[in-house]
Amino acid sequence: MRKNRRAHDVVASAPRERLAGALVDQLADLVGGQAAYCVPAADRPEHFDVVAASPAQEHTGPVEESAREPVRGGGVLLVAGARRWGAKEQAALRDTAGWLAVTTDVDRLREDHARAEERFRALRGEVTAARERLAHVRDLERRRLVRAITTSTLRDLDELRRRLRGFGEHLAEGGEMARITELGTAVDDMLEDFRTVVRGVYPAMLPDKGPRAALEELAATLPHPVRFSGDLGRRVGWQIESGFYHGVAAVLNLLAGEGINRENPAVEVGFGRDEALFARLRTPIGELSAADLRAALHQDAERLAVLGGAMECSVTGGVAVVSVRLADRTTTTTTSRGEASALFQLVTDLVKQGQEAAGTGPARAGWDAVAARLVQPPRLAVVSDAGGPDSSEVDSASLLGVTVVLADGPADRALAEEVVADDGPRGSVDAVLCRVPPTSGFRAALRSDRHRVELSETASADELARRLITWAPVIAARRAIVSVRELLPGLPADHSLRWSVDRIAAEAHEITELDLLDELLGGETRLLRGVSEDAARLLGAEGTDPRSRLGLEPEANDEQVRVAAQRAAERWRAHAVRPVTGGRDASVCEVLVRTAEGLLSAGRRP
Incomplete structure (x- = not known):
């Protein structure tokens, strides 16, 4: 009979999904009465839900017990109508x-x-994507070095070979010393050019005095004048300074080099610092367009994006403006941009408080998952x-810092439920x-999801x-x-x-703003007709x-900015x-007014 079995015998033999019921059955048989395992109801903690009862019957609340024993984790084990009750049954x-x-702990651990x-x-997918981006930037750097060496050093070597050939032809004419002097000058020029290339690869001034000093050294070798202003603030890590230097140096070599003809050759470089190192380069550029600049700086922009x-x-009115920004720390896109968002910081602090409140309890895993997603790049x-x-389209998006997830059609409800x-x-x-x-089901599933x-x-x-990158901190905070909100029921009712x-x-x-912008761009709204x-x-x-x-x-x-x-x-x-403005449109206008008023003091440059 089952009453002769002990609890550990039941645990050893019962299927996992039936384990709680088997334990309750064994206890009911042993005491010759009823037994029930109950846990607090999720919506009404003062009431109980019956997880398992023996004999099996419908229960709407706790049975009228003759004995009870608390179960670690919040449940209770009840016994009623026991015909046998002594020390053995109590044990x-x-x-x-x-x-x-x-068993509850084991189930929870399995879920965790x-x-x-x-x-x-x-996360493994994130790591793979990061490795691919790093491999790409290494390839870009390799190409840059090859280009720098081949376009200068090999050209100079070719010129030296030509002069050596001429020197051999004129040996018999008695002008040996003059030709040797000329040849020595050519060798000196070639060595100096090669030193310039090496300085571009590893500028000696950069680790000692920082990007500005290294860029000033570079500017001194360029044919057109360069004027510097502003400050980059405190020093940062070598990787950041090196990446910033090479990005600005590429623009300087283009704008202050020999390839652009214009009446005013001066290049103005202004430095700044907020959450990133910042440089704005400005110069007249003649007939060139912004597209020409982007094409010439394509690889350098890609490398900067990877970092x-x-x-x-x-280009406006014949004047080119090129801006270079690089976050002053190596971190994820969401974090670096998020640090400039007050909302993101508030939500980050809130999640940390939730983790502390959960302690090491079962709810901690949920808070940890929210914290981990908060700092991940947009997907x-x-x-x-x-x-x-x-x-190429996917690679371009990945280089901007988002995580690209690939999925095959059809775009139906099943796929929508998977991606949300x-x-x-x-x-x-x-x-x-x-x-x-x-499909309509795909659209409906996305619209009805609790996340944007x-x-x-x-x-x-x-x-x-x-x-996504522009709105990354707000998207992360909203999510x-x-x-x-779904984790709050696990906290005390009076928790702050x-x-x-x-x-x-x-x-x-x-x-x-973000929700309204999404509605306006979605094309399925009648809001603000004619001025949407x-x-x-204005919403961004x-x-x-x-x-x-x-x-x-x-x-x-x-x-x-203030006037606008x-x-x-x-x-x-x-x-x-306006009399024709409906109630919903009027509410939207209030949002737009608040946005515009917020811009009155937000136009300060770094």
């Missing part, structure tokens, strides 16, 4: 409660292991047919680029990746807030984090800096009170 009750706690395994697979930086080129899913997406899932190698995406027609997932069918991967989450979400204007493009630009569709939001040139000064922001606020305030 069996305690023993069974202990084994139930162990499964989640950890999914996270491992996702987490950016190079932007523009872009590219859905294509069996032929796969354009590899929190776990899985293709899950937790922030945007989807569909190269195949999405942008869907685009027309944008390029590069364009969508740039938008974390949604996930944290409960109202902190609501307060941050209510005051986060950036999230309101202007609204989208063309860039989140004040000048881009206000439709100004990059060189607009602070006063122009004031006009934008007045425009949308007036639009809100």
Whole structure:
């Protein structure tokens, strides 16, 4: 009979999925009555849900017990109507409660292991992508070195060979000394040129005095004058300074070299520092266009992007402006940009508080998962047919710092549920680029997901990746807030984090902007008909800096930014009170007014 078996015998023989029920059955047989294992109800902790009962019957609450034993982790083991009750039965009750706690721990550990395994697979994909980007930048650097050596040293060697041939032809004419002197001068010139190449590869001034001093040394060797201003602040790591130096040096060699003819040859270089090292190079450029600059600096811009930086080129009125930025620490894109976002910092602190509140309990894994996702780069899913997406397009998006997830069509509900899932190698995406027609189920699943997932069918991967990078801190913060709300039931009812989450979400204007921008760009809204493009630009569709939001040139000064922001606020305030403006449009106008007012003091340059 089962009553002669002990709890550990049941554990050794019962299937895992039936273990709790088997333990309760064994206890009920032993005491000759009823037994039930109950846990607090998720929605009403003062009530209990029955996990297993013997004899099996429907229960809506705890049985009327004659004895109870707490189960570690919050449950309770109950006995009622026992016909046998003595020291042996009491020991069996305690023993069974202990084994139930162990089985609960094992189940929880299995779930944690499964989640950890999914996270491992996702992180392994991140590592693979990072290795590919590093391999790409090594290849770019190799090409740069080959180009630097072959275009100067080999040219000089060819000239030296020509002169040696001429020297041999004139030996018999008695001009040996003059020719030898000329030959020596050529060798000296070649050596000096080679030293210049070496200084470009490893400038001696860089490790000693920093990027500005090294760039000033480089400028002294260029044919056109260069004027420097500004400051880069405190020194940073060698990798950062080297990457920044080579990015600016490439632009200097182009703008101050011999290849560009213009009336005013001077190049102005202004340095700055916020969360990144910053340089703006400006010079008249004649007939060249911004596209010409981008083509000439393509490889250098790619290398800078791999390091987490950016190079932007523009030409206005014949004047070229090239900006070079590189984060002042080696970190993920989300973190480096997020450090400039007050919202991101608030959410980061909130998640840390949640981790501390969870301690080492079972809820800690959930908080750790939120913290890990918070600092990961944005994830872009590219859905294509069996032929796969354009590899160059995917590479370009990856170089910008996003994680590209590839998926084959069809774009149906099943695929949508996979990409919006929190776990899985293709899950937790922030945007989807569909190269195949999405089904209505696919669209509906993305729209109904608790996280914001942008869907685009027309944008390029590069364009969508740039938008994700621009909004990365806000996207990460919004995703974390949604996930944290799901973890709050595990905290005490009076814990301060409960109202902190609501307060941050209510005051986060950036999230309101992002949600509204997504709605306007989605093309499925009737909001602000006729002026939606202007609204989208103000919300950051063309860039989140004040000048881009206000439709100004990059060189607009602070006063122009202030005036444009004031006009934008007045425009949308007036639009809100027009008789034909509906209630929803009026609410949107209030958001736009707040955005414009926030730009009044946001146009300061570094």
